[in-house]
Amino acid sequence: MPAAPIRSCLLSALAAVVLLIGAxxxxxxxDKVFDDKTGVKPQSSPWxxxxxxxxxxxxxxxxxxxxxxxxxxxxxxxxxxxxxxxxYAEGDGVTRDDYEAYKFFSEIADQDVEPGSxxxxxxxxxxxxxxxxxxxxxxxxxxxxxxxxxxxxxxxAAANYRNPVAQFEMGKMFLKxxxxxxxxxxxxxxxxxxxxxxGHAGAQATLGNLLFQSGxxxxxxxxxxxxxxxxxxxxxxxxxxxxxxxxxxxxxxxRRTAISLADDILxxxxxxx
Numbered sequence: 001m002p003a004a005p006i007r008s009c010l011l012s013a014l015a016a017v018v019l020l021i022g023a024x025x026x027x028x029x030x031d032k033v034f035d036d037k038t039g040v041k042p043q044s045s046p047w048x049x050x051x052x053x054x055x056x057x058x059x060x061x062x063x064x065x066x067x068x069x070x071x072x073x074x075x076x077x078x079x080x081x082x083x084x085x086x087x088y089a090e091g092d093g094v095t096r097d098d099y100e101a102y103k104f105f106s107e108i109a110d111q112d113v114e115p116g117s118x119x120x121x122x123x124x125x126x127x128x129x130x131x132x133x134x135x136x137x138x139x140x141x142x143x144x145x146x147x148x149x150x151x152x153x154x155x156x157a158a159a160n161y162r163n164p165v166a167q168f169e170m171g172k173m174f175l176k177x178x179x180x181x182x183x184x185x186x187x188x189x190x191x192x193x194x195x196x197x198x199g200h201a202g203a204q205a206t207l208g209n210l211l212f213q214s215g216x217x218x219x220x221x222x223x224x225x226x227x228x229x230x231x232x233x234x235x236x237x238x239x240x241x242x243x244x245x246x247x248x249x250x251x252x253x254x255r256r257t258a259i260s261l262a263d264d265i266l267x268x269x270x271x272x273x
Contacts, residue, residue: 044071108122147178
C-alpha cells in the first residue's frame, strides 16, 4: 500500500480512538451525576452537576441542562442561576418567561459578591438585567415600572463593578433627569466617558454628540463616526441617524478632518486619544 493511504488510515484510526475515549469519559462523567430516567442523582457535587449542565447545553440537550442548572443553582452555584436566568430571558431551550428570569436575576443580585471575585460578572450582568426589567416593567406580573429602583441597580453595577452598560444607562438617566436623579450634563458626560473608554459604542456616540453640541465639532463627529463603525446591529440605526444629522450641519472641512480622526480613534482605541 502506498505511503499516503497508509498515513491516512492511521490518522483515521487514531481519530476514532480519540473519539471513543472522549465518549467514554463523557458517559462516565454523565453516569456520576445524571440518569436519563431519574435525572440528577442525589448527593451529586453541585460543581460537577453545573459542568454536566454546561456539556449538555453545548451538545444540544437543553432539557437536561435546565435540570442540571436548577440542581446546581439550588445548591449555591451562582453561574448556574445566571445561566437559567439567561435561558428564560431569551427563550433558549425553555419557553420565554421574563418573570422567571427576573426571579433568578434577583437571587444573584442578593448575593454579597466582592468586586474582582470570580462571580463578579454574574452579579454585574444580573443587576443590569434587573434595571432593564424595572425600567419597562413586566406586564401581567408583580414587576411594575420603577425607574428609581432601576437606577439603584444600574448605579450598583456601574459604581461597584464598573459595568459599561450600566455606566451608559446612568449617563442617559442623568442626561434626562430620570430615575430620581437631577438632570446634569456634566454627570451624564462623566458616566458616558467611563463607558466609552471600555469600548461601549452607544456611550461613545452619545458623548460625541454632546461634544458636537458644545462646539467641539470635529471631535464630536469623529467619535460618532468611530462608534458607528463597531456598534452592534441593534444600535446602528439610532447612532447613524445622530451621526448623519450632525454631519449635515458641519462644514465640509470639519467633516474631512473628522473622518481622518475617526480612523485614528479606531486604530489607537478611544483611550489613546
